[in-house]
Amino acid sequence: MAELTQKELERREKLQREKPLAREKILKYPERLENGLSCAIIDFCFDYICNLHCTHCLNTKIGKKDRVMTLDEWHSLAVQADDLGIAQFCISGGEPLIFKELDDIFKAIMPEKFHIAMSTNGMFLDAEKAKHLKSIGLDKVKISVDSIDEAKASAQRNNGKQYQQALQALKNAKDAGIDAVIQHVITHQSLYMPEYIKLLEYATENDYTVDTLPARALGEWEGRYDILLTEEDGDYLRELHKKYPVLRWDMLPANGFDKKSCGAVKQVLHITKYGDVLPCVYIQIAIGNLFNESLKSIIDRGYNIKWFKDFQPLCLSGQDRYFIHNYIEKGNNRLVPLDYKEAFNTDDFIDPSKEGL
16 A cells, blocks of 8 residues: 555545445455455446547547447446445546436446546536536546647647636536546657646646546557657656656556556456447457456456456556557557457466456
8 A cells, every 4th residue: 555645635535425335445445456356447438429539539440339338237337346346437438528318327327336537628517517517426527638738739639629628627627526637648759848747737736636648559549659658758757756746647656556567457447338348448458248248257357367467567558568569459450449369369368278257
């Protein structure tokens, strides 16, 4: 366990007041990880519809399927997750704030039992919407800000209005009592630009967290290996974190967890609208499908794959060139996600006799 900061202690106290059932599960996470049990944040895409066409979109290569997850099936997922001791959901897309079923989605995933976050571009998060989302169970909102430089941010989002609306959305969320997080994609090049430091300083001044997402060579950036973070870049982020505690990255300590290993399967899962379960949103390999088997059996399979069970000092999808070249690249120039049987071979399984479980 990493030492809790004062801000993290305040968040836990708030969660105890507002969602004691979720907090009770989260407190058991260190023991679960020690015992080889997943405590994943389940990030899920209800739909891929979006109002923007961003230059780094991941979803352009997702293959369409006839069957999609219904509200009843999302509810079944929540019941299974609760039974497994999982405590966190994140609603993503596409753009969740244009989902006409959004209120029903919240009801389906039982907000009284889970800490619920949402990833959004923020363009529709006005003050009234923020208050409403808080009232139906939203705890955290992650809003995309691609640069503190407005021109650069607008170019990446192909939209001249998103930047200012995103900054206002952060304030609206905070005023409504929702934890406000800046979601920021970083490349090997932009990590060292002065704008990144300015963004960290802006977040510090306004009491926002900066969720730093390493660029991946996927979607519209497929084949762009020059943008990937290096091992040295990861060391630099760790040094920056000491000066700017608002900086978050999946390989950094947070919320009392000393994250020294890639969290795929162990601390994060992504579920597509078609029921495919991915080790994370950036590893576009399906380790199972909820229409065919339970969440538990899919997690068990994930833990039987050495890359997700064993300690991994680098982010598999954003830093580890070996994993990217030998596994993620198999999805290049085709629709994804790949099936795990196509992506992995017998040597990748801890117990090959249980390859399919």
